Amino acid sequence: MAHKAPAWPKAATPPEVTPSVLEALADHGLEPNQHKGLHYPLGNHAPEYGTLFPLLPDIGWTRLPVPGSLNHINIWLLADRDDEGDGIAIVDTGLNIPASREAWETLLAGDLQGKRITRVICTHFHPDHVGCAGWLCETQGVRLWMNRTEWLMARMLTADIREAPPEAAITQMRYAGWDEERLDKMRSRGWGNFAKAVSPLPVTHVRLEDEQVITVGGRNWRILTGGGHTPEHCCLVDEENGVVIAGDQILPRITSNVSVSVSEPLADPLGEWLESIAKFRARLSEDMLVLPAHGFPFTGVFERLDVLAGGHHNQLEALEHALGQKPMRAVDTFGLLFARKIDDSVYGLATGEAMAHLRHLEVTGRAIVENRDGVGWFSAG
Secondary structure, eight states, X not given: OOOOOOOOOSOSOOOXXXXXXXXXXXXTOOOOEEETTEEETTTTOOOOTXXXXXXXXXXXXXXXXXXXXXXXXXXXXXXXXXXXXXXXXXXOOOOSSHHHHHHHHHHHHTTTTTOOEEEEEOSSSSHHHHTTHHXXXXXXXXXXXXXXXXXXXXXXXXXXXXXXXXXXXXXXXXXXXXXXXXXXXXXXXXXXXXHHTSOOOOSOOEEEOTTOEEEETTXXXXXXXXXXXXXXXXXXXXXXXXXXXXXXXXOSSSOXXXXXXXXXXXXXXXXXXXXXXXXXXXXXXXXXXXXXXXXXOBBOHHHHHHHHHHHHXXXXXXXXXXXXXXXXXXXXXXXXXXSSOOOTTTXXXXXXXXXXXXXXXXXXXXXXXXXXXXXXXXXXX
């Protein structure tokens, strides 16, 4: 029996005012819940891989698998309209792995059967967001919409494949406190894992910039960028109807990784992240529906932003106090910064996050650093 495509989208026009967004979600008949000050209007409901959930009359939701504890990424499908007629815009694309491609193929042949894709929009350059973008753009014959810096980062990283890590990367990890055994393991893994999870990106893109307004179907989405997690992460904000597609900028139950990168070892990504939190706190409305890249749709964005900022400030205070007791390397701070044991699978991420906190203390004059034989030892300023 042929698969019958669902009626979604019913129209490329949004609800008229914010209250109708929550009313439309209530029409699904799902049990809402509360957790740590946030309201989840759909409770813990999420679509299966390869299926579409009609979140709102013009916004669809699907999920794609992500290995490890992250588990999944949310993909948002927006009713769109261009010179060729009605269609669907895709926001974020998942990793370029067989399981993701299979889910996309199931979706395109099933719930999106007969629906034309109009464009692919990516919030930022990380592989779980941009991984299938090139493949989708090529197979669907559409353009990639993305911030220029984020697009360039992805293009650079997919092209940078080497048998061994660059010496600058080894130097940075030694500075953070990695021993020679761990550095040797890093050398043996080669360099270029990013490209393994990202299909070749288009050589052209349509640029997204901070404060730009793009029209998708019947909605006007303002682009608001944030730094720290990536250089210019893009959120899509429908100010009129109270919806924000938040990517990794505002996640409900986990905190986005903020790391010092090999490409900018002297940057202050945590400072950028805290500035971004303040920016979004000032620009968003308290009752907005947040569509995050991971987790469930929620309301209570001010509460969540305050918790995110407060968590980092608490970590910085604890770290500053500890540095007043004795000098520490980045790897010595894991017990202070993280509630879980740091094993090999997350050692690199934890190192980047620890360096971001130490670097912020250094930049703000709350810590000083001494380079001892290539290793950074931090003390209270």
